[in-house]
Amino acid sequence: MPIISVDAARLDGLLAKDYTAEVLGDTLDRIGCDVEEVIELARYRCPNCAALVEGSLGSDTVKVCGVCGHAQDEGFEKVDTVTAIRIDLLAARPDLFDIGGLARALKGYLGEVRGLPEYPVGAPTLRVKVDAGVEDEASRWPHIRCAVVEMPPLDDALLATIMKMQENLHWGVGRDRKLASIGVYDMATLEGDITFRTLHPDDEPFEPLGMPGQTMSGRQILEEHPKGVAYAGILADHARYPVLIDAAGTVLSMPPIINSEPTKVKVGSTRLFVDVTGPSDAAVEASLAMMVTSMAELGGTITACTIVRPDGAEIVTPDLTPGRAEVELGKAKQWLGLPLDADSLTDCFERMRLDVRPLDAERTRFEVVYPAFRGDIRHPVDLLEDLAIGFGYENIEPALVPTMTVGKARPEEEVSGAARMVMFGLGFTEIMSLPMTTEADHFTKLRLPVPDDYVRVANPKLKALTVVRSHLMGGVMNALHHNRRRPMPVRLFELDNCVRLADEGDPTAQFGVAEERRLCFAEVGPEAGFAAVRSVLDALCFELGHEGVYAAVAHPSFVEGRVARFTAGPLEGYIGEVHPEALDAFGIDYPVGLVEIRVAPIDWEA
Amino acid sequence: MKQLTLTEEAAAVWRALAEGGAADVAALVEATGLDQSRVMVVAGAGGEAGHIAVEEQARDEVDPADGAAEMLERGLDERRAAQALHAAGGSLAMPQFIALTKAEGIAVSAVFRFGAARGWVKREKGSGGPPSVVLTDAGRAALGGEAPDEKAVRLALEGTRFLDEMDVDADAVRKLLGGRKELARLRSRTRRVLSLTDSGRAAWAAGPRVVVERNTLTQDDLRSGAWRDITLRPYDVTLPAARVYPAKPHPVRKIIEQTRRAFLELGFEEVGSPAVEVAFWNFDALFQPQDHPARDMQDTFYMSAPATGELPREEWVEGVKAAHEDGGETGSTGWGYRWSLERAQAMVLRTHCTSATIRALARKPEAPYKAFCVGWTHRNETLSYKHLPVFHQVDGIIIDEAASLATLLGTLKAFYQKMGFEKVRFKPAFYPYTEPSVDVMVYMPERGKWLEMGGSGIFRPEVTEPLGCKHPVLAWGLGIERLAMLRLGFSDIRDLYQGGLDVVEGVPVCR
Known part of the structure; x- marks a missing residue:
């Protein structure tokens, strides 16, 4: 989640009384902001767009501009150092994303102002005409809401705040511009009413932000401009691209990608035009309300705009009617x-x-x-x-519910507790391994064929991590490998849940997957082998109240003639000496006796 | 007089002293066959009782250097120079002498340093010509013999190492060997001579009681009663012992078991749910909108087998759908979008155990009910020192008419106090399915700071009402590994699950 750094002195300046950075941070924490820390933060100036850029933690130089994307080898010029409150933004509260919103909440919480904040909205002077093209299925970007905000002439800090506010609302409300996209422009560069229509990808080039003097077509921007490349996916299926144009034909922006260079907001700008467009009217409306009210907290005066829909209907925005x-x-x-x-x-x-x-x-x-x-x-x-x-x-006095209830453990935990106690008594130490694994560790190294179907993950970030384990042998063998330098013998076990694709009619299965509590134990060392683990298994079965029945079988993971399948009451599994090829695959250089048991089926109630 | 009691070992030493008179430790080692340390133990005990006197004598040990045998075999440089001078008629001019020593491999510096000191050679000024080197009478006399230091080194090489045991002029040896490390060093040693005092002799003469001393008792000793006459040798009980470790539970398992016990003690029923879960229970039933970022492929493991799952009973599904779309009958506005059945049917690896507690709530919606679940949960992450794609959480719910924010805080505080954290703090948070939402923090005195343990809150009506629950429901999801890492002081979370026994052994059971 994005983290913002709020200049504590500036925040304090928006409040009536004086507070230290610590008091402000602590109060924000109590309001529900995720306050990370209060730090000293250096600020730098981008030589390309002149924006104020915050230094990053642990680095004493800045070489890349977060606003225009400009990058250079030489560090930017340092402007000053401020005491900053670092806040991890919470998507649920976009009204607390910027210094204006934070000041608004603090004023109330610190007792300076009470009750609902009021934001007078001036009668509309500007009209925005919406062309039917933006509602066309092939080029859909249908909703638009706008406002004009008169600000005190922008200084560095105010400009940076507005840019950051826009960026964070894109993340928090606009879902990375997929639902709504915000644009802010210097009104002084605009002429007459605005039109919201679509643009041919290859005609009507304009001068995109960050590339003064260079005109590009919509398609070129998507393919070449850094912001275009970053957000091209959103317009990938669009036949034509949305665009805002003024009466003189100047392009304001091509949402949700980029604004134009000629209309950009600069230090000294004072009348700002704000638009929000996108596929979700709710997100568009929320973004605009958030933007203009925060700007009002920073000294702005809001004037409405008239939106003329393609069918001639008119709406006046922003709508700040309280709920x-x-x-x-x-x-x-x-x-x-x-x-x-x-x-x-x-x-x-x-x-x-x-x-x-x-x-x-x-x-x-x-x-x-x-x-x-x-x-x-x-x-x-x-x-x-x-x-x-x-x-x-x-101030809340913690209490307990007075109602009496009776605790009750899951049935598989009772037998697991007993099994665990027996294994400790027999000198086996417990290990735990991750329940997600790879085909190599789960099948191939154990000489098991990779099945056509298993409980398989579709999209792991770690590409090989597709297997949800159906047995514990892989984890135990990896653990033996990990302990190969220790004095022999090494004895260990793992006891945990496994899943498998269920047979038809399996009563405990849900969604075709059966879950079970399994136990795997192993001994490695010069004397390790079938006889030793057989004694342990017999002891375990006895202590759990069962007697084992053994039958010779073939199993690819074990040495031929030294592997048995057994059942002992509800317990069932395999016991044997691990095949030398499997030992080699796991990098183990002593014999291993290993037992893998299903301890209990698990019936999660539906 | 009290009868003297001696161990067998001590008796052997006493006997040697009584019969052979005063003797040093080396002689007693030889006479008794005991270790030097055992002899000293006897001497110490006898000394304390006033029966044995220990006299310490300083003595010099001759310690020949590594090449000493070869040096003697070849002849010391000054001896060889003397022989060469003798063969040349007793005198040589310096240039010839230098040439000769060079040809013979004799070190000239040693000749003048040690030869002159012995008075074997001297330098004479030539009249007008170069000085000459002359063999003295003493040098001539020494030609066939063995100097005291040579003899001492030879004896030391042969095994007689102490100067006071050698028939040599000790002072001469000290003088000659001083500063000739390449031949031998003299080391100062202390010789301890033991003797019985008058009282010791009297006690011995009176006839001591000799007891048998051993390291262990045999089965026969115990059965026959022989143990009565056996003394077990005392140990230095303060010495360190060999390190052994018990077989024991994995540290995370221990925390899981402690967590389970805490909730069982608080009257909770333990519940579970499939690790391979349908999105409906993992997300939709918790009022997580279907376009919520947490549901992205980026964050959640989706299954290819099984790819889809059956949804539970119709009324629940319809209620959940309505809650998402327009709030249904919950009094909410809902999320205002079209809810997709297909997205709810997608199979995922559960991202939290809230899927287990929400299933429990649907099964038993009536108050009072308390349920918890500890289990593996999954996030689509790669492995790093900080993050694992799979980790544990404990989730819990309380359905109760007295369930409230205050009792939520009380329950969590009781839980963490059971887990050993005295100070617990709460702060506001925002989660999609609880209202209010609370973050739980515990104070770690070792680190001097507050650490976040997990999220909690009161389930929104959009969560509870579609599943038929009309009561307030407290809910929480708390991390287990975080607790393990903090308690155990690990810095790399991967260490927990690689199977290394050092991880298990290194953590005491009490932690």
Whole structure:
């Protein structure tokens, strides 16, 4: 997940009183931010786009610009060092992605401001016309919402904040631009109304951001421009590409890929045009609400835009109408287990920047009003979380449920516990190995044919890790290899679950897979062999209340004539001396006696 | 007078001293056949009782150098020079002498240093010409003999190593051998001479009681009663012993067993679920939207065999679908998308044990009910020192009318205190299927910091209601390996599962 570094002094500057970086970090932690640490952080300037770039941890130089992608061998010029609060972003709370949103929450939590934040929206002056092409199945990128925000003239820090905000919302709300994509432009470079339409991939070239003086077609951008290459997948199936163009024919951007160079926001820009487009109207709406309200927290004034749909219908955006939900005091007290009353409930909600209004004279039911950007609220219980945070987790008195219940272990654990005790008593130490393995370790090295079908993983990052184990021999043999330099003999065992493709009608199987508790034990050393492990197996069977019946069989993993299949009550398996070719394959240079047992079938209730 | 009690060993030493008079340790070793250390033990005990006197004498040991035998065999440089001078008529001019020593391989420096010291050769000034080297009378006299140092080194080579045992002029040897390391060194040694004191002699004469001393008793000694006359030799009980290790459980297994016991003690039923699980139970039933990044191929292992699985009973599936799409009857807005049956049927390796607890909830939706599951969980990761594609989690639920955020915190605190963590702290978190959500942190005094252990919360109504549960449900998923790594002080998580016994042996059972 992305981590942001918030300049503590700047954050403090947005608040009425003075707080240290530690107090701010601690308060954010209590609000639910994942605060990693408070550090000193150097900042650098990109010589290409002049953006302010944060240094990375453990490095005293920056050579790549995160904004324009510019890279050079020589380090960038260092600008200053700030005390930064590093926060791991939580996808669920995009309203806490930037310094404006964080300041808004802190103001409430620290008691400077209470209740719902208000964002006046000025009447629309700009029209955005949507062409039917963006709704065409072959070139679909249908939704658009826009706003104009008047900011104080942008300085370095403010510019960097807006860029970072955009990038993080792309991740957190836009799912890496797949659902929604944001663009910000300098209004001073735009003329007249805006049109949202599609563009022929090879005609209508424009000057993409980061490549001044160079015009490229849409297709060229996808194939050659670094941002184009990175996001080309999203438009892979598009016949034509979405584009925003002003009345003078200047391209603003080709969402969700890139903005244009001539319309870019610079230090000193003050009127900004913000658009969000994409396939998910909910994500588009949320992104815009998040963007403009955070910018408002940073000193911006919002003006609406009129979106003219292809059918002529008009909508005015952004829509910052607050949401409303009903909360019952009794339900809240029960759900949270907190000593709340109408006053403390109101106080906790207001602290969380929510408005509260009693719905009845007894003040047992309340209407809670939440801002438009709180897209995380889908159910009244979501507001109870705000209530709990407003109360402060550190103020909660932990308690136990008073209800008496009786503990009960799984049946396979009872027999496993007994088997484990016997194995320790017989001098075998327990090992554990991973239940995912490779065909080589699970079959080939053990001289077992690789079956056509086994419980197989389709997409492992480690390509060979396709096998979910059906026996424990591979892990035990690897462990013997790992211990080959120790004084002999070495005795060890593993006891764990395995899976196999089930036979038709297997009563314990689910989805055609049967699971079972298995035990594998082995001895390696100059004296190791059938007789020694046979004694151990007999002892184990006796202690578990069974008697083994042995039958000579052939098994590719074992020496011919020194392998048996056995059953002992519910236990069944193989015992033998491991084949020298298998020893060689695992890099073991003493004989090995090994036993593999199914201890118990496992019946997970459906 | 109290009768003297001696071990067999001590009696042998006493007898040698009583019969042979004073003797040094070497002589007693020879006489009794005991080790020098045993003789000294006897001397020490006798000394403490005032029966044996130990007199220490400083003495010089001649320790010939590695090449000493060859040097003597060939003749020391100054002896050979003297012989050559004698053959040349007793005197040679310096240039001729130098030429001669060169031809014979004689070191001139040794000749002048040691030859002059012995008074065998001297330098005389030539009248006008070069100086000459002259054999002295003493040198001539020494020609056929053996100098004291030569004799001492020869004797030492033959086995008589102490100067005071040699019939030589000790002072001359000390002077001549001093500073000639290539021939031999003199080492200062202490000779201990033991003798019986008057009281010792009297005690011996009175007839001591001799007891048998052994290292072990045999079966016969014990059966026959002979053990009564046997003393077991005392040990230095403070010495270190050979290291052995018991067969014991794997450290992760120990934590799993401790975890199981903690929840069983708290009245939980242990439950489980298939490791190869259908996406419905792993994700959908937990209100994880189907386009959630956690469900990506990047993060989750999908199965090619079996690739799809059957969904459970219709009413659950319909309820879950409705919760996702528009909230259904849960009072939620839902996620607002079209829920796909196919995506819910995909088979995965379970990414958490919440699939086990949510199945338990569906089976037994009535309060009160407490269930937990410890098991392997899977994430599509490569292996590194920090991450494994497979690891353990413990998940738990409490269905109870008194279930609340406060009792969630109380339960987790009770659990971690059972696991040995005194201080437990909670902070807000955001998880898709709980509301509120809580991160659990424990304080590690060894590291002086708080560490995150896992996530928890109260199941959202979108999770519980479609499965027929109308009560509040507490839920959590906590990491096991993290606990193991912190407790055991490992830095590479892979070490846990490679099978090396040193990992198991190195961790005491109590940790």
